[in-house]
Amino acid sequence: MAEKNPLIEALPPATDYISYLTIIEYNLNPESLPTLHQVLQDTKLTTNIGWDLVHLLVPLLPNSDECLQDIARLGNPREVILKVTESLRLIDFQGLEPDTDDDEPIAGEETAPAYHPAKTAPVGEDGSKTTQAVETPAPLPLPVLQFTSLLSMLSILHTRIKTQYPSRFLSTSLQAILVSFNNAAKHKEELMSAIIQFVKTVSGTKRPNLPPRKSSTQILTAKSVQASAPDPESETAAKSPSASEADIQKRLFQSFITHIFEDYMLTLASDSDAPGLAWCSRLQEKLHPERTVPGKPSMTDKFILDEELAGRLTAVGGLVALARDLGMERKDLLPAMEGANAGSSLVPDNEDEFPKTAADIPLSKVGSLFMFAAANVATVLYSTPKPKDAFSIFPDHQKVLHNYIASSPDMGATIGTEPEAVLDAVLALAILAIEEDNVGEPTDSEEFNQYLQYLSLMSSNSPSPSIRYHAFYLATTILRSNPSDVERLAFIKDTLEHCPFDNLKAAAVSWIKGETIEANPPTGSSQASTQQSSVFATPVALDTLAPYLFPDLTHDLTATSITDSFVTFQQNLHFYLATLNFYYLLLSANHLHEALAIGDLHCNNDIAGSFLQPLREASARFKQAKAAGELESVWEEASDGDEKMAELGLLDVTLEKVTAGVARLNQN
Template sequence: MSATDNPLIEALPPASDYLTYLTIIEYNLTPENLPVLHRVLQDETLTTNIGWDLVHLLVPYLPDSEQCLQDIARLGNPREVILKVTESLRLIEYEQQDEPEGPIDTLAGATDSRARAESCTYPIKTAPTEEGEKRPGSSQMVELPPPLPLPVSQFVALLSMLAILHSRIKTKYPSRFLSTTMQAILGSFSNAESHREELVLAIVKAVKQLMGIERPALPSRKSSGVLSSGPIVTAKSALDPEATTASGDELSPHESAIQRKLLQSFITHVIEEYMLNLPADEDVPGMAWCSRLMEKVQPERIIPGTQTVSERYQREEKLLRRIDAIGQLVTLAQDLKLTDEELLSAAITAEKVAAGTDGEDEPPASAEDIPLSRLGSMLLFTARQTSNILYDTGKLGSSQPFAIFPDHQELLKNCLSSPAQGTGTLGTEPEVLVDAVLALGLVCLEHNAIGEPATDERFNEYLQVTALLSSNCPSPNLRGHAHYLTSTVLRSQPDDNARLTFIRDTLEHCPFENLKVSAVGWIKGETIEANPPTPHHGHGHGAPSEDSETPSIFATPLALDSLAPFLFPSLHADLVTAPLQDAWIAFQTNVSFYLASLNFVYLLLCAKHLHHKLAIADLWQNAGVAGSFLQPLRDANARFREEMDSGGRLTDERSDTVLAEMSLLDVTLERVTKAVSFLNET
C-alpha cells in the first residue's frame, strides 16, 4: 500500500473532522503505521487538536511509538497533554513484567564469572557506519542494550515527555503543574518492583532537564539497559497556545523558590522509596555503609583470605547498580542545592503531609509549605557523609559539625522506633535504615566527634538505644556494628561512675541475654584497663593523673561489689527448685551470660595482682559465688543430663549442640573451681 493509500493519510483533516480522524487512527494503529503517524504529527495544528487523545493509544506500542509521543510532547497542547501523561504514569501495570525465558534458562548452570560477563555484554547487531551516507550498504558491529520491559519503557518515555512539556508551559504559577507531576512520578515509581535503577536514572534525567542542569548524568553500567531512553529531541517545540506569560518572562523569586523546593522534596522522597525497598541480601543491608566504613578505617579487622563487603560492591553487578543509582541521586541533590543543614533539620523534624497529596487542586502556597522526606533526608545525608570517608573526598560536606551528642542522638530518636514504644520494635525497622543510622554514628567516631551529653541521663538514653539495636537487629552484621558503637561511646565517657551506672543498669534490668553478655565484656574491659599488671599513670580512663590522688572506681573493690549480685546471681530457685521445663527454659535463655560471668570470675581469680587491690577473696565470700552461683549451675547441668538420658522428660531437647554447650559449662565450672586455690597464694 502506497503512502497516499494509507487511511491515516487519506482521512487527514479537512477530509474528516478531528474526532473522526482520531477514531480512524485508533482502528488503524499498528507498529507498521507508526512511521506514517510520525510524519502526520509534524502538523502543529493537527497535533495541537488531537495529540492529548493519542497518548493512551501510543503508550502500549513503546518503544516503537516513542517518536510519536515526542511529537505530541513538542507540538500538542502542553496543558492537556501533561494531564494525559500523568494519568498514564499512574496506570502503568508493573506486575505484568515478565523476565525473558530463553536466555535466562540457558544460563542456569553458568559459572558466576560467565554470567557476569554475559550480563555486561549486549547482543551484537549490525548498524550503518558513520560513512553510511557516502558508502551505502556499509555497516559495523555494535552493541545494543537488551530491551526493557514494557512498563519500564513506558515510565522512561513518559518522563521524557514531561521534561519537554514543563518547559513549554508559560504561566505565572508553573509549580501547580509541577506539583501534580512529581506526585504522579513518585506514585508510579513506588509501584515498580524491578528495574528500579533504570527508573531512578530516568527520574534524574527528567529533573535535570526541568531545572536546565547541564551537567551530564554519570555514566551508568552497561547492563542497566538505560544507555539511551530514546532519541534526543532537537526539533523545535511549539509555543504554549494558552500562555499567560511571554517566553522571555522571568519567574518571580517566590515561584522559583517553590519549584526548587518541590524538586528537592521530590528527590528526598525518591531516595526514601528506592532505598527502603531494596531487596534483602544476606550481610548486605541496603548500601552496607557500616561494613564498608569499618573495612576502610579499620582494615586490620578484616579476616585474611575472606571476601570483603567492599569487594562485593566493586564486583557484583546488582550492588554496582545500587551505587550508580545512589550516586546519581546524591549528585542531583547537590545540583538542586540541598544543604546538609536542611537535610539534618528535616531528619529530626516530625514529618507533615506534603502539600497537594490530599488533592491536586491544592498546590503549595509557599516553599515553606513543602516538607522534605524525613527518612529520605537522613539517607541522603548519610550517603554524603559516608562518601567523604569511603572515597577520600576530604570534605565533611557541612559547615555544621555533626557529633554523637546531640546530633546523632536526635537522629536515633526521630528515625528509629522510640524505646518508649516498647523494646520489641527497636531494631526491627528496615535493615537499610538501621545501617544508615549506625553508619552516621561510625562517621562521628571516625571524626572523633563525640560531643557532650547534656546530662548523664541523656548519655544513658543514647547507649540504651544503641545497645538495644545490638540485641534486637535480626542481622548479625548490624548487631556487631551497634555493639561496636555502644562500646566505643561508653568508653568515651570520662566519668567512670557514669560508665559503671550504665553497666549496672544493663545487668540488672536488661531482658536480653546477649546484651548482658556485652555488659560482662564492658566490666571486664574496665577492670583490665584500670588495673594493669604494672601500674602506670596517665593512660586510659582507669589510670589517675599524676597530680590526682583519686583512683578510678574500677581500680577499687566498689565497682565489683556493686555489680556482684547481677554478675553472679543466686540461681538455686531458677535452676534447681523450679519445675523442670521452667528451669530448662531459664537455662537455655541465659547460658551465654552464665559462661561470660564464669570466664570473668576465672580472670579475677587468675590475675593475682588484682586479688588485694580489688579484694577478690572478700568478693568470693560475700557474694556467695561458690554456693549461690557455681553450685546451682553444677546441679542444674546434672539434672538436665539425667532428664535427657533413658527416656527422660528432656529427651527431645538432646542434640549435639546442646550437649556441647553443657560440656563447655562443666569444663568452665571445673576451671573456676581449681582457680580458687590462687586466692590462698596471695
C-alpha cells in the same frame, strides 16, 4: 492497485477529529505506527488529538516511542501532561518477577515472554553458523520502558508550558512520578536514571551524566532534539515566573529528590549483609584497614565487584550530585531531620491545593537523613570537602537517635528493628563523629544513659550482624568516653539489672571486664598508680555488680517443668558463659586477688552455692531429660539439637575451669 491506508485516507478534513481518533484506534498496531508518526507531524492535528492517543500508544512501546515524542513536541502540553501523569500512575509493575521459581502458567492462559538474555548463534566467516551461543542484551520489561518514555515526554512538555504558575503542573507531575516509582519493586536503578535525567532537563542543571554501569539491559535513549510547537494557551502576560515561583519550583525538586531517596533506600535488600549502602562497614574499612580479615572480601570490594551493589552507588551518586546542583545544603536537611512528621508528603493530600510558598513544601524526613549521611560519608570515602560545622555525638547525634529510632513502651523491643538502611545511616554518622573526636557533652547522666541504651538495644535486636557489631562498637566506645568511672559503673549495673536481653547482658559483662583489665594492669607501673583512683581498681565495682553478675539461679533452673527450666536456661546461656569466663579471669589473674578482694567476693555472694552449683545440676538434668525424650518440644531439629548439646558441653568445660580456679584461690 496498492491498498489504501485508512490513516491517510481519513485525515481531516476528510473526517472530523473524533471520527479520525476512532479510525486510529481501530487500525492501530505495530505495523501502522510509522504511518501514524508521519501524520502526527501536522501540528494542528496533533494539538487536537494527541492527548487522546497517549493511553493507546503506551502499551505499544518501544515501537511507539517516536509517536509519543511527536505528541510531547506538538500536542497541547497542558492536556498531554494530564494524560502522561495519569498513565504513569497506571503502570502495572506487578508480575515483573515470579514469586517462586516453580510458578507455572495456568493451562490455556496466554503468558508474556520472560525477559532473559537471548541466545543467538553467530555466523562464521564462511557464512555458516557456529555452535557457540552468545548472549545479547535483553529488553527491559514493558513497565520500565513505559516509565522512561513517559518521563521523556514530561521533560519536553514542562519546557513548553508558558504560564505564570508552572509549579502547579510540576507538582502534579512529580507526585505521579513518585507514586509510580514507589509501585516498582524491581529495576529501581533504571527508573532512577530516567528520573535524574528528567530533573536535569526540566530544572536546567548542566552537570553531565554519570558513566553508565554495566548492564545486560538497555533503556530507551533520547532521540535527536526536534523543534517543539509553542504553547497554544500561552499566557502572554506571564513572560517569566516570579522569584517566589522559581523558589517553589526549586523546592519542589529538592523535596522530590529526598522522597525518591527515601523510597529507593528502604527497598534495598541484599544477601551479603549489606544494609543500604553499607556505609558503616565501608567507613571502618577505610579508616581502620588493619581491622579487616585477611583473605576475606571486604565490603568495599563487594560494592566494586558485585553489579547489583555497584548499581546502588551509581544511583545514589546521581541523586546526591543532583541535590548539590539544585542548591540543597546541610542547613536545609537538618530542620527536616528534626521534624516530627516522618510521613510528610511531597504535596498536600488534596493535590488541587498547590503550594503557595517554598516553605509549604516539606522535605522527606527519612530521605533527608539519607542525603545528610551520604554527604558526610563522602568526605571520608571520596575525600569531598568537610562541612564547616562539626557534627557531635552530644547533642547532634543524640537528636538523630531520638528522631529516627523507635521508642516504645514494650521494654524497647522494637528498637533496632527499623529498616536496616536507616540504622546504617544513623550509625555511620556516629562513626564519623567518633573518628573526629566530636563527642561533646550530654546534658545529664540520664541523657547519656538513654543514648547508650538505644545503641545497646540496636546491637541486640537488629537482624543484621554488621549493624549489631557497629552498634556494639559505638556503645562501647562512647561508654568509655565518659570520664566519670562512677557513671560508667552505674550504666553497666543498670544494664545487668534491668535489661531483658541475654546478648546485651553479655555485652555488659564485656564492659566490666574491659574496665577491670584497664584499671588493674598486671605490673606495678606508673599506669597502675594513676588508675588507683578508679572505682574499677577497688572491690567496690565488683561488690556492686555481684548480685547481677552472679544471680541466685536456685529457683530459675529448678522449676517443676523441665521444659520451662530449659527455656529459661537457653534464654540466658550467653550471659552465663560470659560471666563464667570473666570470673575465670578474676580467679586466674593473681594480681587481682588482693586488689579486688576476690576471696571475699566469692564467699560473701555465695557464688559456689547459688550460681555455680545450679548450673552444674541444670546441665546434668537437661542431658538426662534429653536422653529420656522429655525435651522433644524444644529440641526438635537434629542440627539444632547438636548445637544445644555442644552448648551444654561448653558450659561443663567452663564450669570445670572455674571450679579449678576456685580451688587454687582457696589454697592461697
